[in-house]
C-alpha cells in the first residue's frame with residue numbers, strides 16, 4: 015500500500031490544474047491571440063505566451079494534426095507549471111518530413127519498384143537511414159532497409175583486426191578490421207562500386223552488443239571485407255560465432271517491403287508489399303539530425319518544475335548523430351563526405367546503446383509528468399530523465415523504438431521517478447542492444463511498476479551501471495508487477511529479464527513475470543545480477559522459458575532470491591558463475607521446475623551461498639517425474655548444501671498452459687512458500703488499454719544458422735590483437751598472451767604465453783577455442799616451445815555441466831604427462847609438434863591418438879589412449895590453462911595451430 019501513497023503524493027505535486035490556456039494548431043498563426051478560434055501555429059509562441067502570463071499555471075492545448083518540428087522544442091525553468099495537452103493519437107509532434115513524388119518502374123524481372131528523387135537539404139541530398147510507410151488511417155510502418163540475408167544472419171569464417179605488435183590498449187584510436195565470409199556469401203560486394211559501398215553498412219551482433227561499419231572494399235584475393243574503426247573491445251570482440259548482415263547495398267534490395275538509399279543516383283527506392291498502391295501510400299523520413307523532439311532543461315540550482323505532456327503522439331526521429339558516432343573512426347573523407355553534414359556513418363558498440371539520445375529529454379527538472387502519450391517510429395530512446403526528481407511517466411505506449419524505452423539517471427542523482435503502467439513494445443529496431451527501461455548510476459527511490467515490456471533483442475530492465483565492487487549507487491529502486499517477455503529472440507547474448515549491476519542497497523525486484531528470453535550462444539537469463547551486484551532482493555517473481563538459467567548471478571554480494579517460481583530454462587536452472595570469498599547469494603523458498611538439463615550450472619555448487627527451503631522438481635512434458643541432477647550430484651549430496659529443501663512435485667495447476675498457480679496440497683506450502691498472484695503483473699486500467707497490451711504480436715525469431723563446426727589453421731602471421739585469435743584469451747588484461755617475433759616455429763611470428771604472479775585466477779593466463787564439433791574425426795595439431803619451468807594443461811572438453819574431458823595432458827618440468835603413459839621427456843627451448851586424432855560423436859571409441867614430432871625429426875606415436883571421461887562425445891572446447899603456482903616468471907610459445915575435422 016505504501017506504493018499508492020507515494021503515487022498520490024506525486025500526482026499532487028505535478029501540475030494538472032488549468033490556469034491560463036492557449037491553443038496551437040498546425041494551421042494557426044503566431045500573430046493570433048492563441049485562442050481556440052484563433053490558435054497559434056507554433057509551440058514556441060505558446061511557450062512564450064505562457065512565460066509572459068501572470069497566471070500561476072498554464073495549459074497549452076495542441077489540436078489534432080501534425081505539428082512538424084525542424085528542431086527540438088526547448089523548455090526550461092521559466093516554463094514551470096505548464097501542461098501541454100493534445101487530443102489523443104492524432105495530435106502528432108513529428109520529427110519527420112514526407113517524401114513525395116514517387117514513381118513506378120519495373121526492373122528486368124518485372125518486379126514493381128517505386129522510386130523518388132531525393133530532395134535537397136542545404137544543397138545536398140537529404141540523408142536518412144529510416145523510412146516509414148503510412149497508409150490512410152494506419153500509422154507508420156518501419157520499412158526494411160535493404161538487407162542480406164533477408165531473414166536472419168551470416169556468420170563469418172574469420173574476423174581479424176590490424177593492431178601492430180606492441181601496441182598497448184587505448185593507444186590506438188582506429189584500426190583495420192576484416193571479416194572473412196563463408197564461401198561466396200558476400201560475392202556481391204566484389205561487384206559493388208566503391209562510391210556505392212560507402213552508403214552500405216555491415217552490422218555485426220557480438221554477444222550483447224552491435225557494431226555498424228561502412229565496408230571500405232572487398233579484398234578478393236584474401237576474401238575479406240575491409241573495414242576500419244575503433245579497436246574492438248577486448249572483453250567483447252567480434253568472433254567467428256558472431257552474427258552479421260549487410261545493409262543498404264543494391265544487391266540486398268530484393269524483397270517486397272525493402273527500401274534502398276541510392277546515394278549514387280540521388281534516389282530512394284522501395285519495393286511495395288502485395289496490395290500496396292502508390293496512390294494511397296505515403297512515406298515519411300526523419301529530418302536529418304533531429305533525434306530529439308522535446309528538451310526540458312532547467313538549471314541544477316533552479317529546476318524546471320511541474321511541466322506536463324499528455325495525450326500527444328511523438329513520432330519520426332533520426333539516429334544517429336554523426337558527431338556522436340564518427341569520433342575516432344578516422345575514415346577517408348571520400349567515404350564519409352563532409353562530417354559537418356548528415357551522411358553515412360558507423361557505430362561502435364556501447365552496452366545498452368548508452369550513447370543514444372531520447373525523444374523527450376529531461377534534465378534538472380522536478381514534478382514532470384508524461385501521461386497518455388504515444389512515442390513511436392523513433393530512432394533512439396523514447397524518454398530520458400536525469401538529475402531530476404518526482405516525475406511520473408504513466409499510461410504511455412512506446413512502440414517501434416530504434417533503441418529503447420525509458421532511461422533514468424546517468425547525470426547527477428535521479429530519484430522518485432515513477433514509471434507506471436506503460437506499454438513498451440518493439441525496441442532495438444535500429445540498435446538491437448537497447449533496453450526497455452534503464453536505471454543508471456545514482457538513481458534512488460525510483461519505481462518501475464506495471465509495465466508491459468516485450469519484443470526486444472536485449473535486456474528488459476537494466477538497473478545499476480557500475481561493474482564490480484566499486485560502490486555504485488542504484489539504491490532503493492523498486493521494480494514490481496512488470497510483465498517482461500520475448501527478449502533476445504536468439505540474436506544477442508548475456509541479457510536478463512532484469513539485469514543488475516553494482517551496489518543496489520534496498521533495491522527490490524518483485525512480483526514480476528518474465529518469460530521467453532532466448533539468447534544466441536549463451537545467457538538469456540530471467541533474473542540476472544551481473545558484476546558486483548550487492549544487496550539486491552528478488553522475490554515473488556515468476557520466470558519461465560529462458561536460456562541458461564531462470565536465475566544467474568555472475569558475481570555479487572549479499573543478494574537474495576526468495577519465493578520465486580522458476581520454470582523451464584535450458585540447459586540449467588540456477589547458475590552462479592564466480593566463486594568468491596563472501597556470501598554471494600541467499601536462495602530460499604524458491605520453486606524450481608524443469609524438463610531439460612541440470613538443476614544447477616556453472617559454479618553454483620562451489621560458490622559461497624545460503625540455499626535453503628527450496629523445492630526442486632524435474633518432469634517431462636507430460637508431467638512424469640525425471641531423475642533430478644545437480645551438476646552430477648545426487649539430490650542427497652546436493653541437499654546437504656541446501657538444508658530444508660526437497661525434491662517434490664510442486665503441483666502446478668497446468669504447466670502445459672503456463673498456469674503456475676499451486677494446488678492446495680502443494681508441498682511448497684509446507685516449506686513456507688507464499689503464493690502470489692501473477693495475473694497482477696502488467697498494465698491495468700480500462701479494457702482498451704489492457705487489450706492493447708494483449709494485442710502484442712509474438713515475434714517470429716529470425717533464422718540463425720547453427721553454430722558451424724569450427725576450423726582453424728593459424729600460424730599467427732596475420733597481425734591480430736588479443737583476444738581476436740579464433741579463440742579467446744584471458745590474462746587479466748596484462749597483455750600476457752601476445753604475438754612475438756622471437757624464434758617462431760614458422761613464418762615470422764608465433765604466440766607467447768607468459769605467466770605472471772598474482773593473477774585473479776590460478777588458471778590464468780589461458781587460451782581456448784570453441785570448435786563445436788559433434789561428429790567425425792577430429793584432428794588438432796600445434797607446436798609448443800616450453801621454457802625452463804613452464805607448465806600447462808591441455809584439455810578437450812564438451813559443453814555439459816560439469817564438463818567432460820576427452821584427451822588431456824599436462825606439461826610439467828620438462829615432461830609431458832599423459833594418463834596411461836610413462837612421462838615423455840621433453841626438451842626445453844625447442845619446438846615440439848603435437849598432433850591429436852580422435853573420433854567423436856557416434857563414432858567415438860573412447861580413445862585417442864597422440865603423435866609427437868621433435869625438433870630433430872624424431873617421431874613418437876601413442877595409440878589407444880583413454881579419454882579422461884570415458885563418455886566424452888562432443889568437442890566444444892579446446893584450450894591451454896596455466897598450472898604454474900610459483901612466482902617464477904616463465905613463458906611458453908605456440909605456433910601453427912590447427913583444428914580440423916573429417917566428417
Ligand SMILES: [Ca+2]
Nearest residue numbers: 161266267268
Ligand atoms: Ca534483401
Ligand SMILES: [Ca+2]
Nearest residue numbers: 729760761763
Ligand atoms: Ca608462425
